[in-house]
């Protein structure tokens with residue numbers, strides 16, 4: 001359509017159909033509503049003005065833009081205002097991630113809240129009996145005993161006490177508590193401060209006290225080792241009073257309970273007091289909403305893949321729920337409680353172990369149930385991208401050769417690996433094979449695993465964390481190759497799991513000797529396919545990089561995934577057989593034993609060369 005016709009059209013706002021969102025050119029306030037970036041033409045249409053006038057105005061504002069060029073909202077708004085319009089703008093929509101974050105901060109209405117069990121952490125100075133106290137508490141638990149004791153270690157134990165429940169975090173001490181807090185997680189409702197009656201208040205007692213106070217967590221003091229002849233409970237009370245923890249019997253508001261973890265005395269009273277303090281502080285949650293919780297432990301289990309113990313903090317986690325945990329996502333297929341018993345739902349304050357996560361989350365990561373798998377994946381991916389961007393600074397490069405030489409020098413390095421594979425099954429198989437390789441000399445740590453071609457962001461992630469990239473049946477795309485070269489990231493690609501494992505194993509023993517090295521000669525893009533009688537499919541190609549030689553092997557790559565590797569059957573320019581075709585030229589390629597070439601496939605030509613030792 002010639003320019004002038006278009007100009008005319010723009011001047012006829014009443015014309016239906018072609019003028020979407022057109023408001024009549026108006027009397028009354030001239031208002032233009034802007035949503036997202038738009039072209040100069042769109043803006044002109046919205047205002048019912050000639051595009052040429054809008055272009056002139058933009059030039060006067062220092063913006064050179066053609067009629068079909070996109071301009072940002074800000075520029076559009078300024079131009080519209082300058083031209084006498086009032087501008088209304090749509091607020092940018094929140095991303096799913098932002099919505100989820102906002103959801104976490106939303107408070108539940110009072111009437112939806114129900115009492116929930118308190119979550120307790122035991123803290124105190126070393127050797128004052130934290131572990132012994134936890135053991136004594138568990139032993140007093142009839143239900144656990146009947147179920148055959150604590151069969152499972154999932155990071156937290158639920159205690160049944162007088163028809164109520166108390167949850168204890170299994171890792172005593174303020175270090176774990178602080179590590180969680182550092183990550184913004186608050187899981188503890190009540191701190192039990194253990195002080196040995198003979199030893200009295202010690203430096204770590206004060207530390208633990210300060211940590212609990214800082215977190216605004218109520219404290220119950222357990223004066224332990226009361227069985228000892230030199231126990232001086234009053235001295236403990238005095239020392240803590242000096243620190244501002246005044247016993248009730250002295251007119252303060254802190255509960256002190258004398259106990260002996262060794263003899264099991266005073267434990268009942270301690271539990272009663274914990275529940276009393278819980279009631280005082282009214283720990284509540286809304287069980288009738290989508291669950292949120294915090295990871296208290298997570299690991300990569302050799303058989304089951306990533307597992308995490310999650311303490312549900314609000315809502316109820318149910319089988320079938322989709323969730324995100326930090327950068328990981330998954331669906332609750334099965335859950336077990338602290339006694340290893342499968343459960344169908346986990347209400348507030350219940351610790352459960354979940355499997356089926358996309359990767360191992362970190363302790364302190366927050367679990368949030370979302371409406372569907374798409375949302376879960378989308379949010380996890382958004383977070384991962386942000387994390388990678390944030391992780392870019394500190395980097396120490398690693399390659400299998402570096403690893404080998406560091407092992408030779410007697411170091412105990414950690415080999416971090418990013419694994420990419422063509423299908424989930426092979427990614428898993430490779431991950432498990434690599435995990436089995438870990439020795440006392442070298443730790444292996446798969447920091448990221450996924451399906452699909454090796455991308456720029458995989459390489460960036462590896463660069464940021466000093467990892468190598470292992471590709472199984474997949475190839476790096478050209479951006480990934482460029483970044484890898486730039487950032488000196490070791491990318492190794494394999495077609496056989498055993499070869500990958502073998503290379504890593506040799507490197508771990510400090511004796512990586514790559515016998516054969518692959519050299520990529522060039523790449524050609526399949527532009528068209530021809531069926532030739534007797535020969536089969538011939539790919540009409542354009543060599544985009546390097547060269548293709550008759551004696552090279554061809555790797556057919558489709559969307560980053562290696563479809564096959566095959567020898568060249570024929571390499572032709574027009575009708576002639578040739579020995580090589582250089583970049584910028586067209587050629588016809590047919591492969592031995594492979595007919596399934598498709599348009600847009602990348603044919604990568606490579607040769608294997610001996611590397612002198």
Ligand code: GDP
Nearest residue numbers: 125126127128129130131132224225260261262
């Ligand atoms: P933690 O470092 O705070 O976890 O302390 P432990 O639970 O490991 O206990 C340290 C030592 O104190 C161990 O030798 C326990 O047997 C002992 N112990 C713990 N509780 C008592 C108690 O109530 N009475 C006596 N006499 N010894 C105790």
